Amino acid sequence: MLPQFSKLEITDQFVKKYSFCTLVTNIDEYVEMIQSAKNAGFDRDDVEFFYFDNVGQNSQDGFSGINNAFSKVNGKYLIFCHQDILFKFDNIDKLDQCIAELELKDPSWAVIGNAGKKETGKIVLRITDPHGENSNIGDFPEEVVSLDENFLILNRSLNLSTSAELNGFHLYGLDICRNANYLGYKNYVIDFHLSHKSGGKIDKSFVMAQEAYATLEHKRKNKNFYTTTCTNFYASSNAFLNYIFKFKIVLKIYKKMKGFR
Incomplete structure (x- = not known):
């Protein structure tokens, strides 16, 4: 004791x-x-x-x-x-x-x-x-x-x-x-x-929140495709990849290659 x-x-x-x-x-x-x-x-x-x-x-x-x-x-x-x-x-x-x-x-x-x-x-x-x-x-x-x-x-x-x-x-x-x-x-x-009652909306504050989350994952050196009920986006430790994945056509091709919906 x-x-x-x-x-x-x-x-x-x-x-x-x-x-x-x-x-x-x-x-x-x-x-x-x-x-x-x-x-x-x-x-x-x-x-x-x-x-x-x-x-x-x-x-x-x-x-x-x-x-x-x-x-x-x-x-x-x-x-x-x-x-x-x-x-x-x-x-x-x-x-x-x-x-x-x-x-x-x-x-x-x-x-x-x-x-x-x-x-x-x-x-x-x-x-x-x-x-x-x-x-x-x-x-x-x-x-x-x-x-x-x-x-x-x-x-x-x-x-x-x-x-x-x-x-x-x-x-x-x-x-x-x-x-x-x-x-x-x-x-x-x-x-x-x-x-x-609300169906949600994507406005300027939503886009800013998405960018802030991507920045955090960039700092964490994580590489991932993030998906929610309102959006899909890619974030990684590579600033260049983060930039090109902002283009919808690139994200669409990536999703198709990886089998995402």
Whole structure:
């Protein structure tokens, strides 16, 4: 026995099961989302709701928001989601079931969601949004390398984080999934159906986020083809290759050669 030292005990005890966290710019829309969640059974004692106040000005973005929430909430699972989703279809019992099913397949899963892409570029979906009603594409739970940010569930039993060098409101789903992959974990789309009011858009800030992520991978000296539900791009430690892959025709040829979709 060593009384002058403290023994470190590794436990997996969480006060709650689900901790919701949302970046809020529209209070009315957020309240509507929370009410739909509670109507779907997320009013249990093991569920809690938090938000970052981005009304008027941004207090947090997608990257910092995940990292701050991950270390401060009480749930085993952090649900980092958009304010404009609605739980119109599946309920908490279905989510419990999906996670239990995934635990049997891969107990060390890192992040799960409702829309993502595989390494080959194949899209996997279980969602209703402006792009389609009741989209159901995949063999759930199906492994992916990136997830759409509208609905992310992070496993707080693992040591996950987004990249400190990045910021903004795009591609943090790709970043957290890739970081999980670097640690040896996997990410999945599950058969949990909800509604997302927005179909997403590619604007100037999205292009800037893509360039920032490519720059980070360039610094890491990684070479890869990155695919998300909204974009495909190539990044490597070779500045010349990064430049030529910005041309769509070159990227199209590369995808065809490698068998990407």
